[in-house]
Amino acid sequence: MCGADCAKVSGVRTSRQRLLLSTFAVAVVLLTGTACATSATSAAIVGDVSIAEQTVFERTSQVSDQFGQTGGTLTVEQLAYVNRVLTTDAIRSALLASAARDQGVVVTDGQVNAAMVNTATGGTGSRSDPQTYRDQLLLEGLLSAHGAEALSFTNVTVTVDGARTSSYDEAVAARTAIRGVPTGGSLPTLGSAAEPLQRTTVDLSTAQNQLLDGVLTAHPGDVLINRSADGQYYVIRIVDRSEEPAQLSATAILGAQDLAVQRQVGAVVLLQRYAEQVGVSVNPRMGRWDPVSLQVVASDIAS
16 A cells, blocks of 8 residues: 555656556546536535536537547547546646635745746646646645645555457457456456456556546446547456555655646545545536545446
């Protein structure tokens, strides 16, 4: 499990671990933001902040339009996934803002602008919307206030294996074959259309949960089909899953070489208990809220 120094968070992983994790990646363009709304139709409610459903749908439409410019079309399942990702981002943004107010952490517009300029002139970062930078600075400020203090959270560890295919029909066939063997048993012979994926273990400190849609919240025996940005389909079998208390220092999180990992792990460690305290609810049309991985997941992730 993840100790106070947590080498995995600080970026120390073997090439094999990185390769195995990357085979399960499901990439998508993200647009982040939180909106306060008085509309009766909300995507989610965080404490007394309502995230308008229309705000999420408009951003999903932007993502779809960007994808369309490359000649592609998002499926209904992919659009639903983008809705979940954007709702997750908006919830976390609201939680960060609320926690920062409670703890007296302030980020000014000038700091946000400076961070954006730094990225444009060669700094790290991949997204250009101001809210992303504001959230990152709030996260860093909240973590810095804890220093080397050990922060307690609930860690999820999941063991997975499965197969990779080039078409959805092949993925469905592979899923059917995999479901036909006992949970935890060896993968069946899948034929030339499916490439078996070696068994590996992921947890909240080693993977961005948005790249593992539904995996961290699934249960042993579940078999998911996720589509990657390159058009490949990943049939992911959950072999084992556990939740255990863990501790991680803010210093270790801030030392992560990958900012995406820093954002993911930092949000989970800082906000798990805070989210429970202020309360988070999600419109069933968007999915369901997982309070451990702090993400919106499909209501029926094993389908």
